[in-house]
Amino acid sequence: MVLEIRDLHQKYGDQEILAIPSFQIGHGIYWIQGENGAGKSTLFRTLSGMLPYQGNVILNDQYDLKKQPVDYRLRLNLGEAEPLYPSFLTPSDLISFVAEAKKAPEGQVEKLIEALGINYLKNTFGSCSSGMVKKVSLAVAFLGAPTVIILDEPLITIDFEAQKALFELIRSYHAVGVTFLLSSHQLFQQGGLTVSKTFALKNKILQEITAA
Ligand SMILES: Nc1ncnc2c1ncn2[C@@H]1O[C@H](COP(=O)(O)OP(=O)(O)OP(=O)(O)O)[C@@H](O)[C@H]1O
16 A cells, blocks of 8 residues: 555544544545545645644555654655745755755756746745745655655646646656645646546545546
């Protein structure tokens, strides 16, 4: 299994958001749907190790997020729905820092910058457009050699050209073994992206949706 969840419980205060007894996925591109507030971002943040949780999350049948956090985090990347970076930082600073932390292979940064059409690398985030901030966050989500890339609402704020480039990146990384978890209120099919399975996050659990 690429990713396995066992008995996952996630709460904010007394409010339980997730109660997932079991969830397993192999290699593929998965679309996670859910109404506003269903808990998609909470699920993604939990799987990325940003929130404490109860239960087990295991990557590649061997890396437990709690027991092998460094190995796990090297292999799972998250692109947040509405990324926020310190306004004094530049995209160039952020990308270099993450590329080093994620052990990005030679030339990967340049390819991603070119593919997503990122310019103004030396301007601070404070002066970047929201679409540019989003493109940088997407580039960062592809850095290193992840086995899973989670993209939370990847299509928001980016223009049509960038959406096309993103779909191309997803297809090419998927072809070399990367698994994707994507959330979107828009339809991926319109961009020509074929998803392996669709899941709905509802009533705290993930349930597979079969196409009508
Ligand atoms: N930091 C937080 N503290 C307390 N409650 C939170 C926090 N973040 C989210 N919530 C609540 O948890 C629930 C799930 O929110 P989450 O953002 O995960 O949903 P979502 O499915 O991503 O929604 P959307 O489609 O609107 O982005 C909501 O009821 C939300 O109000």
